[in-house]
Amino acid sequence: MGLLDRMKKRLTDRVTRRHLIGTAAAAVVAAAGIVRSVPDPPGPAAPVPAAPVPDPPVPGPAGASGGVPFDEMYRGRHLQGRPVPEPPGGPAGHDSAGWHVTVDGRRLGLMRRADGSYLSMVDHYESYATPLAATRAAVDELGPLQALSGLGH
Structure with missing residues (x-):
């Protein structure tokens, strides 16, 4: 060779x-x-964790900014919120929802949906019955180390 x-x-x-x-x-x-695309065999369904009980909705028409002010500590964060009276010309702005809400002194933008529920600038994908519930959800989304920018959006 x-x-x-x-x-x-x-x-x-x-x-x-x-x-x-x-x-x-x-x-x-x-x-x-x-293997990943093969579904699990049928069997007893896994238990679904219970969802947190939402705060009761604030009574009144969708445009009303009435409600109960709040000032509380939640997961180590200081939450404050108060209704803001609407000016004579109409709503206070698209991101106020008739509320002034802060987390640790920094402003959290809220929007009110047509159905009367609220969503925050931190969590656009879920609706909450009250501004307090939306604020708590924003804190949950932020976690313990991240802070709000302080801007409305």
Whole structure:
């Protein structure tokens, strides 16, 4: 066997090994994807954690800014909120919802939805019955270390 034959054999062995390793890796990845897509067998459903009980909704029409002021500590944060009277010309602004709310002295923007519920600038995806519930949810979303910017948005 000549030098050229030995070099061809080594090159063929090397390519084959790489090809086998690559094919094996692709097979492992594909198998992992198939396993993840197979649904769990039917059985007793896992218990669903109970949702927190929301505060009762504030009575009044959707445009009313009435409600009970709050000043409390929640998860180490100081929450304050008070209704803001609407000016004679109409609502106080799109982000006030008729309330001035702060978390640790920094302003939290609230919006009131057409159905009378509230959402905060921190959590746009959930609606809450009261400004206090929306403020608590914002604190939950922020966690213990993150602070509000103090801006309305």
